[in-house]
Amino acid sequence: xxxxxxxxxxxxxxxxxxxxxxxxxxxxxxxxxxxxxxxxxxxxxxxxxxxxxxxxxxxxxxxxxxxxxxxxxxxxxxxxxxxxxxxxxxxxxxxxxxxxxxxxxxxxxxxxxxxxxxxxxxxxxxxxxxxxxxxxxxxxxxxxxxxxxxxxxxxxxxxxxxxxxxxxxxxxxxxxxxxxxxxxxxxxxxxxxxxxxxxxxxxxxxxxxxxxxxxxxxxxxxxxxxxxxxxxxxxxxxxxxxxxxxxxxxxxxxxxxxxxxxxxxxxxxxxxxxxxxxxxxxxxxxxxxxxxxxxxxxxxxxxxxxxxxxxxxxxxxxxxxxxxxxxxxxxxxxxxx
Numbered sequence: 001x002x003x004x005x006x007x008x009x010x011x012x013x014x015x016x017x018x019x020x021x022x023x024x025x026x027x028x029x030x031x032x033x034x035x036x037x038x039x040x041x042x043x044x045x046x047x048x049x050x051x052x053x054x055x056x057x058x059x060x061x062x063x064x065x066x067x068x069x070x071x072x073x074x075x076x077x078x079x080x081x082x083x084x085x086x087x088x089x090x091x092x093x094x095x096x097x098x099x100x101x102x103x104x105x106x107x108x109x110x111x112x113x114x115x116x117x118x119x120x121x122x123x124x125x126x127x128x129x130x131x132x133x134x135x136x137x138x139x140x141x142x143x144x145x146x147x148x149x150x151x152x153x154x155x156x157x158x159x160x161x162x163x164x165x166x167x168x169x170x171x172x173x174x175x176x177x178x179x180x181x182x183x184x185x186x187x188x189x190x191x192x193x194x195x196x197x198x199x200x201x202x203x204x205x206x207x208x209x210x211x212x213x214x215x216x217x218x219x220x221x222x223x224x225x226x227x228x229x230x231x232x233x234x235x236x237x238x239x240x241x242x243x244x245x246x247x248x249x250x251x252x253x254x255x256x257x258x259x260x261x262x263x264x265x266x267x268x269x270x271x272x273x274x275x276x277x278x279x280x281x282x283x284x285x286x287x288x289x290x291x292x293x294x295x296x297x298x299x300x301x302x303x304x305x306x307x308x309x310x311x312x313x314x315x316x317x318x319x320x321x322x323x324x325x326x327x328x329x330x331x332x333x334x335x336x337x
Contacts, residue, residue: 045069115238115275132157132335136192136242138164139199142249142314146198149324157337162190170202171229171264172217183233187240194335195237196327198247201313204260218263226264230271238278243334245327246272247282251289253312262292280330284323288315 045068049061119126135154137147147163154161164186169176179199186192206214207225215221230246237244246268249261265285272279285292288307297306300322307319315323331337 110274113274115277116273118276121276129334129336130193132159132193132331132337134190134192135159135161135194135196135331136164136186136190137161137196137198138166138186139197139247140169140201141165141167142201142247143196143198145317145320146196146315146324146327149320150196150327153324153328154337159337162192164190168202169199170205171199171233172203172207172226173205179233180229180236183236187236187242191240192237192242194243194245194331196245196247197233197237200249200261200264201252203264204257218259223263223267223270227267227271230268231274234271234275234279238275244272244275244279245282245330246279247323247327248284250284250287250308250315251292251294253294253308257313258292258294280334282327282330284326287322287326288319 045061045065049058049065052058052061132154135150137143137150143165144167147161147165151161151163166177166182169179171179186195203226204217206216207222207229209215209221209225215225234244234246248265248268251258252261269281272281288298289295294312296308296312297304299305300307300318305318307315307322309316
């Protein structure tokens, strides 16, 4: 029987005296490669483990990754390796300012807080409804007779309704009252569980911007200043623990006033954005002036009904009663009474 043939051709290394490595050499090479990887990329093991799903495998990788990461961070070799090989990255050089951590930590943009998300948006169960005990209804003359309608509807439920209108006032003027100071005083004395705000009929006054110059209505700069003021008032109410229900303005009859009201409504929406969980913007436009087109009358319970006062601005008793029902529906979603 002929000798078996070695098809691996490894014998040629033996003939030339070139096969000098043993299994132990392979093990040593692997260990050396492991040491180099730990020194240069020790943190990668930890990062890989942190991205794994919970389980035994993740626990084992983390058990190895934590010490290797500590070693890599203690030595400058990892940073040196990253610098030396950075040219291999196909992306552009992003070593300048503007990283996420810098922006948030440096205060260049306000951080997003959990209050910006409603439970529904996150797929969570709605919070437990607490009993409504104290309700503050405030604003300018737009809040009348809405405040009386809400008080009448809630009296049998033993809800204390504080009716606090300030006729002739506005967010864009402090001539009658400074709403920044007024809101602080209201929460200090009234301790409301909820606040209903209906204001804007008197707005449109020039306001001073950040540079001290007066900005006339109704540019984007004016809207930004107005939104900042509204946000301050909203924050005062919601920081006290109250839920805020801020009503938009239905379109007024006069074109000049309608222009102001449109900008006021846009500013209200922007002002409320950080606190979706605590501030509700109650839209009146869709109910009373769809498409932001003024109308005196609308169908209410199957009948054509006048809902605006003769001035073309305010709601009359019928309109206010209808709006009160909308506000009560919003309150019932958040409170029991």
